[in-house]
Amino acid sequence: xxxxxxxxxxxxxxxxxxxxxxxxxxxxxxxxxxxxxxxxxxxxxxxxxxxxxxxxxxxxxxxxxxxxxxxxxxxxxxxxxxxxxxxxxxxxxxxxxxxxxxxxxxxxxxxxxxxxxxxxxxxxxxxxxxxxxxxxxxxxxxxxxxxxxxxxxxxxxxxxxxxxxxxxxxxxxxxxxxxxxxxxxxxxxxxxxxxxxxxxxxxxxxxxxxxxxxxxxxxxxxxxxxxxxxxxxx
Amino acid sequence: xxxxxxxxxxxxxxxxxxxxxxxxxxxxxxxxxxxxxxxxxxxxxxxxxxxxxxxxxxxxxxxxxxxxxxxxxxxxxxxxxxxxxxxxxxxxxxxxxxxxxxxxxxxxxxxxxxxxxxxxxxxxxxxxxxxxxxxxxxxxxxxxxxxxxxxxxxxxxxxxxxxxxxxxxxxxxxxxxxxxxxxxxxxxxxxxxxxxxxxxxxxxxxxxxxxxxxxxxxxxxxxxxxxxxxxxxxxxxxxxxxxxxxxxxxxxxxxxxxxxxxxxxxxxxxxxxxxxxxxxxxxxxxxxxxxxxxxxxxxxxxxxxxxxxxxxxxxxxxxxxxxxxxxx
Numbered sequence: 001x002x003x004x005x006x007x008x009x010x011x012x013x014x015x016x017x018x019x020x021x022x023x024x025x026x027x028x029x030x031x032x033x034x035x036x037x038x039x040x041x042x043x044x045x046x047x048x049x050x051x052x053x054x055x056x057x058x059x060x061x062x063x064x065x066x067x068x069x070x071x072x073x074x075x076x077x078x079x080x081x082x083x084x085x086x087x088x089x090x091x092x093x094x095x096x097x098x099x100x101x102x103x104x105x106x107x108x109x110x111x112x113x114x115x116x117x118x119x120x121x122x123x124x125x126x127x128x129x130x131x132x133x134x135x136x137x138x139x140x141x142x143x144x145x146x147x148x149x150x151x152x153x154x155x156x157x158x159x160x161x162x163x164x165x166x167x168x169x170x171x172x173x174x175x176x177x178x179x180x181x182x183x184x185x186x187x188x189x190x191x192x193x194x195x196x197x198x199x200x201x202x203x204x205x206x207x208x209x210x211x212x213x214x215x216x217x218x219x220x221x222x223x224x225x226x227x228x229x230x231x232x233x234x
Numbered sequence: 235x236x237x238x239x240x241x242x243x244x245x246x247x248x249x250x251x252x253x254x255x256x257x258x259x260x261x262x263x264x265x266x267x268x269x270x271x272x273x274x275x276x277x278x279x280x281x282x283x284x285x286x287x288x289x290x291x292x293x294x295x296x297x298x299x300x301x302x303x304x305x306x307x308x309x310x311x312x313x314x315x316x317x318x319x320x321x322x323x324x325x326x327x328x329x330x331x332x333x334x335x336x337x338x339x340x341x342x343x344x345x346x347x348x349x350x351x352x353x354x355x356x357x358x359x360x361x362x363x364x365x366x367x368x369x370x371x372x373x374x375x376x377x378x379x380x381x382x383x384x385x386x387x388x389x390x391x392x393x394x395x396x397x398x399x400x401x402x403x404x405x406x407x408x409x410x411x412x413x414x415x416x417x418x419x420x421x422x423x424x425x426x427x428x429x430x431x432x433x434x435x436x437x438x439x440x441x442x443x444x445x446x447x448x449x450x451x452x453x454x455x456x457x458x459x460x461x462x463x464x465x466x467x468x469x470x471x472x473x474x475x476x477x478x479x480x481x482x483x484x485x486x487x488x489x490x491x492x493x494x495x496x497x498x499x500x501x502x503x504x505x506x507x508x509x510x511x512x513x514x515x516x517x518x519x520x521x522x523x524x525x526x527x528x529x530x531x532x533x534x535x536x537x538x539x540x541x542x543x544x545x546x547x548x549x550x551x552x553x554x555x556x557x558x559x560x561x562x
Contacts, residue, residue, distance in 0.1 A: 101283065103283070118396055120396075120397065121397050121407075125256045127283075128282075128283030129283040129284070130283075132283050132284055132288075132292070133283075133284075133288065143388075143390070143392060143393070144392050144394060144396075145393060145394065145395070145396050146393050146394070146395050146454050146457070147387045147388060147389060147393075147454065147457070147458050147462055147464075148395075148404070148405070148408045148454070148457045148458075148461065148462070149395065149396065149397055151383075151408060151411060151412070151462065151463060152404075152407055152408055152411050154383070155411040158249075159249060159252055159253045159256070159296070160253075161292075162249075162292060162295035162296050163291075163292075163295060165379070165380035167379070167380075168384075173346075173350075175350050175353065175354070176354070178354055178359065178360070179354065179378070179379045182375065182378075182379040183379065183380070200283060200284075200285070200288075201280065
């Protein structure tokens, strides 16, 4: 039994990741590809129902108080094993990039970033490794903005990530899903993740607030503290 | 690359300049890239979301990037597939630059599917089984699925400008992205063309989001005609009363675009070179616009001009009380 192909899909909340994945996997299912999804979210998600409706096996992991990407990296191996037990040809891991700074992309694993053109033409410059180190960028909601904005957005994406292919996909009508599916079907197969590396370090956010501190004031600032500079002060 | 200073790199490569200037790091134009990277702290790089090696690779790729120009095809050929009942459809549709093809058919007849088949350069792998050939050959998977730029620009009634910028500033941005040398002149031309298409003029410093429906449509058409990188334009229902539709079509055709319009507006449909008639999901017929239809178009244009004049009079507070001409 061949190990499944693995894809990490990340993107800001509400850009349409679930729709894009459902649409693309529906295309692949018609080609006989057995695909499944693991959804990482922070507090709650109804996406399992959406995937069930699309006839796709899925598992949900809720990170609760943890950073979703830290939660992801400690669970992805178990997810891959689940996919293998299910006999999947393709496993997609979906996670919301809540802070524009995190990134679940792994070396040797197809990395997809979903962004939405409504977020603004300058958004590509504001998203960190989740976008900069992706292999494929999927742009959603292009059907409701002008051609000019789509072209400027695509250009800014190429500036932010000159390596990646860019595909426009409409999650509602499925236009562009075939293009996304073509890329997913070419993801490398992954036998094990043991010993592989993240493409970029997770945010270094070790401070009292990470572990439940709620009080404000200098005396509570310990660990990794970084202060803003104000140029009207000496 | 290592021997040139950042300043020289930025002067030679607009994309590199734009990328580096957008980084939240102090630039040192007098240093080489390697020297500059060596001087950056780990924390500064972490903020960037790229390590030193990744950043160097990024700059190298931006330098090596060819200017994105979709080579304009001499023709697109659509080979018919089948309709919803599996019946084969009309065999072949040839699309050439400078020609307008209109698509007609009732709701649900498959107009959007036809536009989508062309947009994704279908290769028998869509529900209709149609095949699109570019210059007589199937496009490579790379050209289809990972294009540097799209062959097809789309324009539909649902589209709006969402960016919060003045018209001139945004059009200039689009011109820069397209690598236009005379940005100011081209920007002025796009705005003038758009104003030519719409009853109510707008100023270059008007905010995009403040434009009326007609002004928005007019600006989109002028921009697609003069600035879009894509040699093929698909237009879905452009039936807005605020736009001079025949001029709009003329503008696109003059830009040597392959134009497809889904429309039931006789002014547009008769102005096209031919009409593709859709029925039950398939192409039922292809009608070349006849000489009699061209004569009918001239009369329709006079009717339309008459209505335009009345609309304009209402806009300026006038009355319509005279005996109206019998336009028919």
